[in-house]
Amino acid sequence: MTLSKDRLHVLIGAALALIIVALAVGEGIAGSVKWVLLGTGLLLLMTMVGATGNTRLELYESRQKLRKMRRERDELSHYFNALMDYVPSYIYFKDRDSKFLQVNRAMVELMGAESVKDIIGKSDVDYFDADLAKKKRQDELDVIETGEGHEKYIEERNSPGGGEQWVLSSKLPFRDADGRIIGTFGISSDVTEMIEAQHSLEMERNTLRVLLDSIPDSIYIRDPHGKYTVVNRALADLVGIKDPQEVEGKTPFDFFPKEDAEAFLAEDTKIMEAGKTVTSPARISRRANGEYRHLITTKVPVRNREGKVSGILGINRDVTEQERAREAVRRTEHRMQEIVDNSPSPMYAKSRAGQYLMVNRRYEDLFGVKAEDVVGKTDLEIIKDEEVAKGLQENDALVFEKGEPVQFDEVLNLGEGDRAYVSVKFPMRDLDGTIYAVGGISTDITERKKAEEELKNLNKELMDTYDNLTKAHEQLIQAEKMESVGRLAAGVAHEVKNPLAMIGMGLELLARRLPDDDVKGKETIERMKRGIDRAKKIVRGLVDYSSDRRLEFSRINPNVLIRESLELVEYQLKEAGIEVMFSKNAELPEVQADQTKIEQVLVNIFINAMHSMDGGGTLTVKAKLMSMSNVGHDEGSRLRERMREGDKMVKIIVTDTGKGIPEEALGKLFDPFFTTKPTGKGTGLGLTVARKIADLHGGEMTLTNRPDGKGAMATLSLRVEND
Amino acid sequence: MMTKPKILLIDDEVDFTELLAENLEESGYEVSKINDPTKALTEAKRFLPDICVIDLVMPRMDGGDVVSALRSDPQLSGMPVLMLTALVEENPNDPGELQMKGGLPFVSKTSDLEVIINGIKTQLGHR
Numbered sequence: 001m002t003l004s005k006d007r008l009h010v011l012i013g014a015a016l017a018l019i020i021v022a023l024a025v026g027e028g029i030a031g032s033v034k035w036v037l038l039g040t041g042l043l044l045l046m047t048m049v050g051a052t053g054n055t056r057l058e059l060y061e062s063r064q065k066l067r068k069m070r071r072e073r074d075e076l077s078h079y080f081n082a083l084m085d086y087v088p089s090y091i092y093f094k095d096r097d098s099k100f101l102q103v104n105r106a107m108v109e110l111m112g113a114e115s116v117k118d119i120i121g122k123s124d125v126d127y128f129d130a131d132l133a134k135k136k137r138q139d140e141l142d143v144i145e146t147g148e149g150h151e152k153y154i155e156e157r158n159s160p161g162g163g164e165q166w167v168l169s170s171k172l173p174f175r176d177a178d179g180r181i182i183g184t185f186g187i188s189s190d191v192t193e194m195i196e197a198q199h200s201l202e203m204e205r206n207t208l209r210v211l212l213d214s215i216p217d218s219i220y221i222r223d224p225h226g227k228y229t230v231v232n233r234a235l236a237d238l239v240g241i242k243d244p245q246e247v248e249g250k251t252p253f254d255f256f257p258k259e260d261a262e263a264f265l266a267e268d269t270k271i272m273e274a275g276k277t278v279t280s281p282a283r284i285s286r287r288a289n290g291e292y293r294h295l296i297t298t299k300v301p302v303r304n305r306e307g308k309v310s311g312i313l314g315i316n317r318d319v320t321e322q323e324r325a326r327e328a329v330r331r332t333e334h335r336m337q338e339i340v341d342n343s344p345s346p347m348y349a350k351s352r353a354g355q356y357l358m359v360n361r362r363y364e365d366l367f368g369v370k371a372e373d374v375v376g377k378t379d380l381e382i383i384k385d386e387e388v389a390k391g392l393q394e395n396d397a398l399v400f401e402k403g404e405p406v407q408f409d410e411v412l413n414l415g416e417g418d419r420a421y422v423s424v425k426f427p428m429r430d431l432d433g434t435i436y437a438v439g440g441i442s443t444d445i446t447e448r449k450k451a452e453e454e455l456k457n458l459n460k461e462l463m464d465t466y467d468n469l470t471k472a473h474e475q476l477i478q479a480e481k482m483e484s485v486g487r488l489a490a491g492v493a494h495e496v497k498n499p500l501a502m503i504g505m506g507l508e509l510l511a512r513r514l515p516d517d518d519v520k521g522k523e524t525i526e527r528m529k530r531g532i533d534r535a536k537k538i539v540r541g542l543v544d545y546s547s548d549r550r551l552e553f554s555r556i557n558p559n560v561l562i563r564e565s566l567e568l569v570e571y572q573l574k575e576a577g578i579e580v581m582f583s584k585n586a587e588l589p590e591v592q593a594d595q596t597k598i599e600q601v602l603v604n605i606f607i608n609a610m611h612s613m614d615g616g617g618t619l620t621v622k623a624k625l626m627s628m629s630n631v632g633h634d635e636g637s638r639l640r641e642r643m644r645e646g647d648k649m650v651k652i653i654v655t656d657t658g659k660g661i662p663e664e665a666l667g668k669l670f671d672p673f674f675t676t677k678p679t680g681k682g683t684g685l686g687l688t689v690a691r692k693i694a695d696l697h698g699g700e701m702t703l704t705n706r707p708d709g710k711g712a713m714a715t716l717s718l719r720v721e722n723d
Numbered sequence: 724m725m726t727k728p729k730i731l732l733i734d735d736e737v738d739f740t741e742l743l744a745e746n747l748e749e750s751g752y753e754v755s756k757i758n759d760p761t762k763a764l765t766e767a768k769r770f771l772p773d774i775c776v777i778d779l780v781m782p783r784m785d786g787g788d789v790v791s792a793l794r795s796d797p798q799l800s801g802m803p804v805l806m807l808t809a810l811v812e813e814n815p816n817d818p819g820e821l822q823m824k825g826g827l828p829f830v831s832k833t834s835d836l837e838v839i840i841n842g843i844k845t846q847l848g849h850r
Contacts, residue, residue, distance in 0.1 A: 493810075494809040502738050505739060505743050509742060
């Protein structure tokens, strides 16, 4: 090495510096000069040393660089080797002829070689089947030719150990420092697990998708900005879009009216902030086509891996159909309720336990209660009257037991007097037919009853009026008949009375001619006179009948009336072979009667009886005391009508053993001039007059056949005067 | 001895007239009988009775007409009459009672002889 000019200068400078320092350090120079010198010398020396150092430094640095580079190369080589040895991927370098230049250890293992050295210089043909080797060769030729590699492609291949294997490969051109392609290199990694995981993930995703799309509920995930990130088919349907994917990325604003969308997102925000799942009860959401749907919405905050809320998972259950069905049921129920509430009858239903299930409005109004206060309670709790409640319970129990409607008459007093109800209680069955309740409908029949009563009274009045009218009519007819009878009688009377007068005169003469001792003769005359008297009375009665003469009442014992009447016909009866049965009733009170007229009636009865007993028989006469209480229904309504409470009557009953009254004659017996007797035996006036006389006495006369059918029975009832 | 009171009976019933006349005669009266009322006035003028007993209902001329005829005769106008007819009924409570009708006393024809005689006596008393 030769000293350069610089170095020489340095050396000279350094020597000079040393001299100066030496001078300074020497004794000859004192004071400040000494220090100046020393300083200058040292400065110069240091400068010189520095100059020398620079040159040496450069040299040193070069050496150091070289060393560093070597170290770095070694390091890189080490790294490379480490990489090559331990990277789980397969790495190779090939020359342009596809012969291996370098491979890593994994590759060695893959190819089943002993070491790297074994492989270098060989090609794929030596390790793989011909087709694969050929394909690889072709690929590499492509890369070499085009200068473009195949990067990161995944291919499936048969693993040497058998089974499928997925590899992620890159095949690239291998260039030298000048960029010339000197071969190819490749790296491939076994990604079977990853791919399989991906596949199963995909499968899962697909399954999930299918599942998601098959669910009738509309499901979505919205991010915090309101964008749909996941949407199932049902949601797409809901918003009127065919493909769910088209919905993704959009917001509710794209499908729903602005105010709805705003409400949805506001709710999203709320839920995301709260971080809690919210299920909203049925609510109405409008579809894009304006149709309303009933939805039950569940919103779940979705969290990312860090646990932060990253969106909303929404599940909408469309319950429109159910809601419509419910609505229909509600409407029907409402309709039924309206009918039930507007019924004028109180209605109710009670459970088996006796608790009210429902009551209608009328029930509320009637009892002054509210349904909500009644429902769930029992009668006892409401009425608080154990007796009444028990009665109601028994009625209910009867309905449960019988299983069919039962009708009850009930009377309720609600402060405004008794009201009459007819209650129908009926079993209420569930769909299985099991009786679960008893229902009741009570109908207020007070007015109806009142109306019925009024109608009844009115009817009775009408009947009475009719009866009176009939009676009046009958009386009118009777009066007309009687008038003609009277006129006739008056005419007849004159003609009858003349011979009677004549006989009377004759008897007077005969009586005077009889010797005083002719008792029998005198008696006969007297009897004849009585006969004339009777004939006169009858004629007079007939005339009186039409001229409405007052009766000559006197108090008289009915026994006397009967006996004297019997005496009048005694002879005739005896002649006719009729036995008379009469025993007086000592208990009979006196009656108010016109003796002559009543005797006339009785004689008429006796004569009629006699005429009916051709060839004899028995005439029975009885008399008994009647009061209202022992007038039986069979006594005839007329007697009942004539008698008032407290009234008493004597009833004279005359029965015979004759042929009875022909059925067809029964209704006409009292008609004037009606007679069943042969000509000359009756006038047809006897019963007519007899009944008139009975009527004038306020009594009654009847004539019927005996109940035993063995003859006729006549009765004459006479009023007993109250004291 | 008192002269017998004279009674003129005017009645179309022959049998009755005979019987009544006989009874009245036996009771002390002088009796004349007329069965044809149209001859009553003539007989009355001839007989000049104290009283006329006249039937009411008669053919051709009734009792009323007879009374009118008698009253229209000055000689007979004050003569008492007793009407005897089947057209009136006895009063059961007072069979002897004279019933005044149209200003005339009536007795029922069917009355007992005693009643008729009483009626005659009463009317004669009025003379």
